[in-house]
Every structure is written in C-alpha cells, then in structure tokens.
Amino acid sequence: MDFTPTPEQEAARELAARIFGDLSTPERLAGLDGGTDAELWKALGTAGLAAAVEETGLLGLVLMLEEQGRTTAQVPFAASCVYGLLAVAAHGTAEQRERLLPGLRDGSAVATGAFPGRTGIMVSAPDGGSARAELTGVVPWVPWLRDAGQVLVAVREKVAHSLWMVRAADARCEPVELTAPWSAGRLVLDGTPAERIGGPGAYEDVLAAARTAFAGLQAGVCAGSLARAVEYTNQREQFGRPLAAKQGVQLRAAEAHMDVEAIRVTAYEAAWRRDAGLGHRSHALTAAWWASEAGKRVVHTGQHLHGGMGADLDHPVHRHFLWGRQLDGYLGCGSEVLEELGELIAAGAHEGGESA
Template sequence: MDFTPTEEQRTLRELAVEILDDLEGPELWKALAAAGVLGGMAETGLLATVLVLEEAGRRTAGIPLAATYAYGIGPIAAHGSSEQRERLLPGLSDGSAVATGAFPQRGGVTADGRGRLTGTVPLVPWLREAAYVLVPTADRRCWLVRVEDAGVEPVETTAPWAAGRLTLDATRAEPLGGEVTYADVLGRARTAFAGLQAGVCAGSLARAVEHTAAREQFGRPLATLQAVQLRAADAHMDIEAIRVTTYEAAWRYDEGLPAESHALTAAWWASEAGTRAVHAGQHLHGGIGADVEHPVHRHFLWGRQLDAYLGSAPELLAELGQFLAQEERTAEVGA
C-alpha cells in the first residue's frame, strides 16, 4: 500500500485549500465548481476525494461536497448509463446541481414494477438543497429521484446540512446500476464521510493546540501541563487512526480491490474515535469550549453529527462482525 498522493492529487488538494481558505458559503461552492475541483474529484479517484474532504472538514466548510460526490458524481460516473452520465454529470460537476442520498438503506422504501417508489426516510442531509437524491430500496437497488417530484419537510439539526424528511408516494424514479451498486455506493460514501470526519477532528485539535499554547495558568502556558499534553496526544492518535483506515479503504477502491470491510473499519474509527477527538478539542478549551459561538464548538457539533450519520460505533462494529463471519462461511464452503 502506498498512500502517497500523486502529483495530480496534490494539485487538486492544494487548489481546494486555496479556495477553502478564501471563501465560504455559496461563493465557496461556486468557486470550487468553477475551478474544476468537483470534476477533478471524479477523475482522480476516491483517495483524492478523501484528501479534499479532509481539508473541507478541517475548516468545517458548510457545503454539500461529500454528499454530492458520494451520492451523485461518484455513483453516476461508476454505475450510470451513458445517457445518465451525459445528462447528469455536467450539472453536478459545475455546481449547478447538488445530489444527496438516503443511505444506508433501512427497509423503508419499496419499488413497484413500474419503477415508482413508496416510503419515508426521516433524515436526509442536504435534501433541501439537492436536485437529485439517490434512494436504495429493500431489494438493495439504487434509484435516482428528482427532489422536486418527492415530498420534502425541513428537519433542523445542529449541523448546517439543510436536512429534510423524504416522503415518496409512488414517486417516479430511474434505476442506477444493479444490486451490487448499493454495497459499492455505501462503502464509498462511508469512506468519503470518514475523510470529512478526519478533517473535522484535525481542525478541532489544531484549535486546541493553538489555544493551550497561548493561554497561561499560574504563569505558564497550558500546553506545558502533562495532562493537557496527554489529552492532545490521545486525540492525535485517534485522528491518525481515522485517517489511515480511511486512506486504506479509499486506496483499495481506487485499485479495484475488495474494500467493504475496510470502509466499515474506517467508518467505525470515524464514529468511535471521532467522538473522542472532538470532545477532547472542546475540553482542552476549558469553559470557552462550551460557548456555542466559539469556532471549536462548530467542530464539536459536526463531529457528533457525523458520528450519528455514519452510525453508532456498536452498530458499525456489529455490521463488520457479521460481514467477516459471512466471508469466513463463504470461504469454508468454497474450500
């Protein structure tokens, strides 16, 4: 395994960093699209996408970058028909359209023989800004739905994700790939959002390091206290665990290797260790960390939201255990 970014991947990350440092909000989204970052993420692979998302998370950039790639650009490029790619990718790549997904599949949506979907998904991130939503059904197929054809109710969360409740009532949809598409989309999405979480946690720790280096107590910086150093070191190790497992999963997808268990591992680390890391970042700020107006509080809220969105750590660990047990049974039968 070699996670060293290629020249093309480094250039894409550096371009994204330059724009992320200068702009925010709608202007940031337009600038990233105009500079070719969205299209470049599809062309340079999932590892490059993770690198860009890590930088976006580090700055808690409130844009639908992860969702549009994970549930729009990536799946359509990989599994869409030539007609779907020609029709949908230009708008997603130039930022004029946003995509999101009703993942993971919880058995709440079904499809009839005419390709019409019925069911409800309680929370879909960025649904209120999306033009398309990728919806998995009980048979593990994926369907593209135009958001304007579905029912959308606002759902307010602590993260700026313009989330919504999706209601489908014999809603028209078009299929995207076959049954295998679901596992591939979910695994890649988990990897992408784990990359985002790595950045969120790294940004939180960077703020904590800056704060403890400048803040003094009893005539010495807080950063010189052993307890502070140990807490920061633990958070650093947690973030590195998220990062390396995410890089491995992304690399395996790019290389065409089996990666479903690796994506689950990355998601587990992002959920379990990510929660610890953003709590540490807030704790190291002392009472200031409880101020909802302080920037570190934004990292804390994002970290908790991503933990909830990826799935609780016990849930992900149980799914990983089931997957590994099934692999072992399959291997025994094959032998």
C-alpha cells in the same frame, strides 16, 4: 500499499485547502444560519474540484474532504460527489452519465443520498420493467436535501438493496434541524417516479464509498478541532505558564492526535483499495468505526481543552464538536458498523475474499 498522493491528487488538495481556507472563515460561517455557502459552492465548481474527483478517485476526494472538515465549510461536497458523481459514473448507464454528470461536475446540480437502506421505502414498477419505478415512503432526514436536485434512494427489496434516483422536485422535501448545520430535509415519496442506478453490488459499493468519504471528512473535522485546542492551550496561561506545558493537557492532545491519524489512515486505505479495484467493504467499515468512536473522543477533547471557552456555543471549536457528533452516527454508529463488519468477516467476504 502506497498512500502517497499523485501530483494530481496533491494539486487538488492544495487548491481545496486554499479555497476553503479563504472563504470558509468563522465570520462567514456565523452568518450562514445553517444554510449552504452558495459563494463557496460556486467557487468550488468554477475551480473544477468536483469534476476532478473523476480523475483523482475516491482517495483524491478524501484528501479534499479533509480540507473541508478543517474549516467545517457548509457545502454539500461529500454528498454530491459520492451519491451523484461517483455513483453515476460507476453504475449509471451511458444515457444517465451523459444526462446527469455535466451538472454534477460543474456544481450547477447537487445530488444527495437517502442511505443506508433501512428507510422503509416501497418500490413498484407499474410499467412492468426494472429500469423505472415509483417509490413510496418517508426518509426522516437526508443531508443537504434542501440543495439537491437529485436524490439517490437506497431501497431494501426482498433479498438485496437497489438504488433509485429521484428528482427532488417530484418529491416533498420538508426542512428539519440537525445537530450539525447541514441543510437537511425530510423526504416524502408518494408514488414518486424513479430510475434505477446500477445493478447487483451497486448499493454496497456506493455505501462503502460514502462511509470512506465521510470518514475523510471526519478526519478533517477532528484535525481542525485539535489544531484549535493546541493553539488555545499554547496561548492561554495559568499561574504564569501556558496550559500546553501541563502534562495532563499534553497527554490528552497526544491521544487525540493518535485518534486523528487512525481515522485518516483507515480512510486512506479504504479509498486507495477502491481506486485500485480491490476489495474495500471491510476497510470502509473499519474507517467508519474509527470515524465514529475516535471522532467523538477527539471533538470532546477539543472542547475540553478549551476549558470554559469550550462551552461557548458561538466559539468556532463548538462547530467542530457539532460536526463530529453528527458524523459519529451518520451511516451507522460505532456499534452498528462493528456488527456489520463482524457479519462480513464471518461470511468470509473480507480483505482478499470480498468482492471489489
């Protein structure tokens, strides 16, 4: 395994870091009031970063999402790339790719996903075929739904999951508030027309890619939180010495650093394996477990090391805390993904034995 970024992946990461760093400042974030940063989203599309994911792969996306997480930039980059661009590119028909991918590449269209498949959605195919159907049911919350034109819905059928793309305009989208400032919504489907995306194995692949991508985002969120804590404890003095000189502070920061590296390397491995066409489901679950369990430890440490300032809801470190806790439970909390990983291992479908 070699996680060294290719020149194309490194260039994409550097460009993403520059755009996120320039536009996603604490001052701009404070004025968004939970909405999407339209100017930043347009800049990402103009720079071709979404389109670059087709060339740089999931690992390239993870690298760019790390940079987003460092600044907690409010754009649906992860959702649109995973549930839209990568899902359609890997599992869509030729007609679906030709119709859907251009807008997803340039950012003029946004996609999101109603995942995982515990949504209670019912599917019916009145035309007797399997390519189109009608969906009925409610998904309590979907990230970035208020920005999306397309929603990839996971449906649990008799023995497996299937994926269906619906137009947001054909459904009812009701605003909801989350812990993190994502423009989420409640998705209400009532005989909503849908088209199938992919066949057997598509759900498992997209879910694994999503878990890997959001683990990469969590690595950036945690790295940003820790960086703020390190800066603060080096500047803040107590009894004539920086807080960073205290052994207890150093130990907390060191433990957080190791947690960040664990999230990062497991996300890199899962992404690299998917790009290489190797089995990656168990690795995606491992990355998701670290993102959940270690992620919440790190963002709690980030707040704690800020002392009283960490209790300020307007302080930038609090945004990292909110994002970290939201990502902690998204697509399965630590105990849930650990149970799923155990079932996968027991079934003998892990590492070399699992399907790519």
